[in-house]
Amino acid sequence: INSQSQASGSQAFIPLVTTSPHGGKITLANLEIITQSGYESTLTWNSLANGLYQNGEIYHITTTHEVKASTGASLETCRIQFKGSESSLYLGYDFSSGFFKLGDDDNYLSLHPSSSASPLGSNIMEIDWKFTVNSAWDDEEKVVILSETLADNGVIGMLSGILLEPDVGNAVENDIILTDFKLFNSAGAEQQLEQAYSNQVLKLKGNVSFENVDISPSPTSYNIVVEERGFETDGEFTNITWTEVANTSGFIAGMFDWNVNLGLFASGADTYRIRLSNYDGGDILCPPVEYQPDADCGIQFNLEIDILDPNLLSFELYKRNSGEGDINLDDNWRPVYDDSWATPKLQQDFRLTVSDIPTPPESAVLHVWVQNDHDTNTNGLAEESEYIQIPTTNSGISENATFIGTYNDMANSGLKGIVSVWVECYDLAGNSVDGGGPGFENDYVTYVSMELEYPTIKSLNIENSFGEQMISSIPTNAPDGVGIWNQTMFAGNEYNIIIDAEDGNGW
Numbered sequence: 001i002n003s004q005s006q007a008s009g010s011q012a013f014i015p016l017v018t019t020s021p022h023g024g025k026i027t028l029a030n031l032e033i034i035t036q037s038g039y040e041s042t043l044t045w046n047s048l049a050n051g052l053y054q055n056g057e058i059y060h061i062t063t064t065h066e067v068k069a070s071t072g073a074s075l076e077t078c079r080i081q082f083k084g085s086e087s088s089l090y091l092g093y094d095f096s097s098g099f100f101k102l103g104d105d106d107n108y109l110s111l112h113p114s115s116s117a118s119p120l121g122s123n124i125m126e127i128d129w130k131f132t133v134n135s136a137w138d139d140e141e142k143v144v145i146l147s148e149t150l151a152d153n154g155v156i157g158m159l160s161g162i163l164l165e166p167d168v169g170n171a172v173e174n175d176i177i178l179t180d181f182k183l184f185n186s187a188g189a190e191q192q193l194e195q196a197y198s199n200q201v202l203k204l205k206g207n208v209s210f211e212n213v214d215i216s217p218s219p220t221s222y223n224i225v226v227e228e229r230g231f232e233t234d235g236e237f238t239n240i241t242w243t244e245v246a247n248t249s250g251f252i253a254g255m256f257d258w259n260v261n262l263g264l265f266a267s268g269a270d271t272y273r274i275r276l277s278n279y280d281g282g283d284i285l286c287p288p289v290e291y292q293p294d295a296d297c298g299i300q301f302n303l304e305i306d307i308l309d310p311n312l313l314s315f316e317l318y319k320r321n322s323g324e325g326d327i328n329l330d331d332n333w334r335p336v337y338d339d340s341w342a343t344p345k346l347q348q349d350f351r352l353t354v355s356d357i358p359t360p361p362e363s364a365v366l367h368v369w370v371q372n373d374h375d376t377n378t379n380g381l382a383e384e385s386e387y388i389q390i391p392t393t394n395s396g397i398s399e400n401a402t403f404i405g406t407y408n409d410m411a412n413s414g415l416k417g418i419v420s421v422w423v424e425c426y427d428l429a430g431n432s433v434d435g436g437g438p439g440f441e442n443d444y445v446t447y448v449s450m451e452l453e454y455p456t457i458k459s460l461n462i463e464n465s466f467g468e469q470m471i472s473s474i475p476t477n478a479p480d481g482v483g484i485w486n487q488t489m490f491a492g493n494e495y496n497i498i499i500d501a502e503d504g505n506g507w
Contacts, residue, residue, distance in 0.1 A: 039157025135281025185430030191364035216254025256319035306429035318349035371417035412449030453504030
C-alpha cells in the first residue's frame with residue numbers, strides 16, 4: 001500500500017492505492033498508522049504559471065529541510081518530488097554529490113546550474129531549485145510537487161507541497177498550435193486570405209501557444225515557414241509541391257509580427273501558406289477551422305503581387321470659389337508648383353491625380369501645414385507633428401485615380417504665409433506614391449499665400465546701339481533732322497526695348 005498525506009488544518013488525508021493481479025474483494029485489517037515528529041520541510045512556488053511548460057522559463061522553487069536533534073537522526077538528502085498520473089520523478093541534493101535527478105529516464109526536467117543549497121543551521125538546509133521543463137514531458141492534467149526531507153534513519157518527511165491543476169488546459173502540455181493569424185501588406189492594410197494584394201513584402205501576425213494554455217513554447221523549439229505552391233507532372237498526374245521562401249525561429253511570448261520578403265522575382269498571382277515546423281516536442285495541431293487548414297496544418301492564402309508604385313501626376317487648386325462652376329472641368333483647375341502662389345481661401349479645393357498599373361489606388365490623404373495656423377512653436381519650420389491630415393474622395397472621373405478635398409488656408413491672408421503639402425497614398429498592394437514628406441525640403445509642394453495682383457508696366461524705353469534712349473516726347477526747339485528726339489528708328493540697326501514692370505505675385 002502506497003500512501004501520501006495532504007495536510008488540511010489539524011487533519012491529514014491519506015489516500016490509499018492498492019494493486020493486485022487478480023480481481024475480487026479487499027478487506028483491510030489491523031491497519032496501523034505511525035507518525036513521527038521532528039522531520040520538517042517547506043515549499044515555496046516562485047512562478048506565476050499554474051503548470052509546467054517547455055516555454056524556456058527557468059522555474060524556481062525554494063524548499064527548507066530540517067531533522068531535529070530529538071529524532072536522533074541527521075539530515076541526509078533534500079528532494080522535491082513531481083508526481084503525475086502514472087509516474088514520479090525527483091530532483092535531489094545530498095551533501096556528498098550535490099544536485100541530482102532520480103527517476104527522470106525520459107529527461108522531463110533539466111537542472112539549471114544556478115541552483116544552490118545553503119545551510120541555515122545544524123541539520124537545516126534551504127535549497128533553491130532552478131530547472132527547465134523539456135518537451136518530452138507529455139500532457140498531464142495535474143501534477144503534485146512535494147518537498148521531501150530524508151534522514152539517515154530512512155524516515156522521509158513530506159509536510160509541504162503544491163498542486164498544479166489549472167482551470168483551463170493541462171498542468172503539463174507539449175502540443176502547440178498557431179492561432180489569431182492575420183495577413184497585412186507592406187502598407188499595414190489587412191488582407192483577406194481568399195484574395196490578398198501586396199508587393200514583395202508581407203507582414204504576418206499571429207500567436208503560437210500550447211493547446212488550451214495561454215503560454216507559448218520556447219522560441220528555439222520550433223520554426224515558422226512560408227511556402228509557395230507549385231506543380232510538377234508525374235506521367236498522367238499533376239502533383240502539388242511546396243517550396244520554402246522564408247523561415248524563422250519562434251518569437252518570445254509566441255506573438256509574432258514578421259516581415260517576409262518573397263524575393264525579387266515574385267510577381268503575379270500565386271498561392272502561399274504559413275505553417276509551423278521542426279517542433280521537437282509533442283504534436284503540431286492544426287489551426288482553428290475558420291482558417292481552413294490543409295493536410296499539413298498550413299494556412300493558405302491567395303496573393304496577387306504588384307511591384308509598381310503609383311505615380312502622383314499633379315496637385316491642383318480650384319480657380320473659382322468652392323461650390324461655383326464645374327469641378328469636373330479641367331479649365332477650372334490650375335497646377336501648383338514649388339515657389340508658386342495661391343490666393344488663401346476658407347475652402348481651398350484641391351485635386352490629386354494618381355496613375356497606376358493595373359489598378360489605381362482607392363484612397364489618398366493630403367497632409368497640410370499652413371504657417372499662420374499650424375506653426376505652433378512659431379519657428380517658421382514645417383515640422384511633422386504640426387501637419388494636419390485632410391481626407392479625400394475619389395471623383396472617378398478619369399481612368400486615373402482623381403481625389404478631391406478641401407482645406408482652410410485663410411489664416412495666411414494678407415501675411416504671405418507659407419503652405420506646405422505632401423501626399424500619402426497606397427495602391428492595393430501597399431506600394432506608396434512618391435508624394436513627399438514633412439518639411440520644406442521633403443514635401444511635394446511649397447507655395448506662398450498671396451492675394452491676386454495683376455502685373456503692371458511702369459515704363460517702356462527704346463535704346464539704340466550706342467546706348468542712347470529715345471526721348472518719349474519731342475522737346476521744344478528740337479534739333480533739325482532726325483534722331484532720338486523725334487523717335488526715328490533706322491533700318492539695319494539694332495535697338496533694345498527696355499520695360500520696367502512689376503508683379504506683386506512674382507513673375
